[in-house]
Each structure stands twice: as C-alpha cells, then as structure tokens.
Amino acid sequence: MDLWQAVVLGALQGIFEWLPVSSQGQMMGLAIAFFKLSAEYALRYAVMLHAGTLLAATIYFRKELAELLQLKNKQLLKFLLIALASTAITAIPCYLLLKAILSYNPFFLLLFIGLFLILTGISQKSKGIKKRAELTKINAFFLGLAQGLSVLPGISRSGITTATLLFEGFKPEQAFRLSFILSIPSILLAELAFAAFESVVIDFNAIVALLVAFLLGFLLIDFLLKIAKRASFSKFCIAFGSLYIAIALVEATAIFQ
Numbered sequence: 001m002d003l004w005q006a007v008v009l010g011a012l013q014g015i016f017e018w019l020p021v022s023s024q025g026q027m028m029g030l031a032i033a034f035f036k037l038s039a040e041y042a043l044r045y046a047v048m049l050h051a052g053t054l055l056a057a058t059i060y061f062r063k064e065l066a067e068l069l070q071l072k073n074k075q076l077l078k079f080l081l082i083a084l085a086s087t088a089i090t091a092i093p094c095y096l097l098l099k100a101i102l103s104y105n106p107f108f109l110l111l112f113i114g115l116f117l118i119l120t121g122i123s124q125k126s127k128g129i130k131k132r133a134e135l136t137k138i139n140a141f142f143l144g145l146a147q148g149l150s151v152l153p154g155i156s157r158s159g160i161t162t163a164t165l166l167f168e169g170f171k172p173e174q175a176f177r178l179s180f181i182l183s184i185p186s187i188l189l190a191e192l193a194f195a196a197f198e199s200v201v202i203d204f205n206a207i208v209a210l211l212v213a214f215l216l217g218f219l220l221i222d223f224l225l226k227i228a229k230r231a232s233f234s235k236f237c238i239a240f241g242s243l244y245i246a247i248a249l250v251e252a253t254a255i256f257q
Helices: 003-016 023-033 039-060 062-069 074-102 106-123 137-151 157-167 172-197 204-230 234-256
Strands: none
Touching: 003 023, 003 039, 003 204, 023 039, 023 106, 023 234, 039 062, 039 074, 039 106, 039 172, 039 204, 062 074, 062 172, 074 106, 074 137, 074 172, 106 157, 106 234, 137 157, 137 172, 157 172, 172 204
C-alpha cells in the first residue's frame, strides 16, 4: 500500500467511524475492490485504524469515562461491564467465521461485506418501541450480543448497538451516548486481542494513516455524531453494499471463465 492509499483509508476511518455505515466494512471493501489488497491485509489495516478513532473517542468522552472510573455512576458501569462481557458470546464465533472466509479468494469476503452492508441498511429502517428504557442486566446482555455481531465487516457497530438501544426504549440521544461510551472499552479490548493473536501493520504509511484517522476523527466527531442522530444512512449502506456485491460477482465471473 502506498502513502496516498494509506491517507485515504485513514481519512475515511476518521469520518465513517462516527456514522452507522460500518467503517471496517467500508475500509476493507475499498481496500479489496479498488486498492487490490488481500483480504487478510485489509482486515489488519482496518483493525489498526480503529486505534486512531479510539483515541479520539476517549478524549471526546473523557468526562463520562472519568465519572465511571471514579465510580460516580455505578449503575451505568455495571450496565457497560455486562454488555462488554456478553459481546464475547457472539464476537468469538463471528471472528472464527471471518477467519474462515479470509482463506478463500478476497472477493468472497467482498461479497459478504456487501451483503452485511445491505443488512445494516435495512436494519436502520426499524424503529424503536415505546417503553421505559432502563439500565437493566437483560438490556445490557442483549446490547452486548448485538455488538458482537459487528466483528463481521459490513455490520455497523454503532448502527446495530444504537438500533438495539432504541428497540429497548432508549431515546436517540441516550442510545448514541451509550453506544459510543461502550465502544471505547470494546474496541480497546478488541485491539489488544487482535495484536496478541494476529500480526499488526506497523510501518511509516500505517503510522501516517493512524494519525490522519485520529486527527480527522477528533475534529469531526461532534459534527458527525449530530448528523448521525438525525440522518438515515440506510440508502448509503445499501448502495455501497450493492456496489461491492457487483464487483465481487464480476471478479468471480472472470476467475471461473
């Protein structure tokens, strides 16, 4: 990957992370379809770029995180810990499925990314139900199960967790806040686990991409979160999902001819 491609991916990560469009799916789809990277390398790069926006989110939500660490909101802390723990129930099998897909031609993964993006788009059309939202154990448990599915590229973490919280009766403002606060420990643990078991992309271009993702993510997080709360990205996800599927089918046809 050259420097220009690294900068493009870093910039898109800094933008897409705050929108319900699956930043990992978009990064991998772009890297495979247009930059012609291998599926495994695209995955490593996409995971690495999350470290940049993780730092941006940590700074942005620093007050909320400080309250949690100081045990000022024990109910919320308990809620987040249960959600974090239950994430592993779906995240581990989803990751094993992803690893199995990676062993095939990269355009098989591109096909899956397209399908999952379309599912993400469809899921955004659903509305929450009218009931009283509570920070209960059962709500936290199902939130974690939903978050674990986002290991599959194309399934938006913010999209699926926000949709789950809305379904549980939380207001949009609460849903977005809880979703992104939960993302900080979740992504941190995922980054550490990935670094422990997989090779990590570390070179000059990767560092530049990481800095771009952090700087752009930090500068735009407030603006993009406000857009994400009001706008629907359903058509965006369905359009890009359809594009990636079309590219995968064209490549598959060329391979089997």
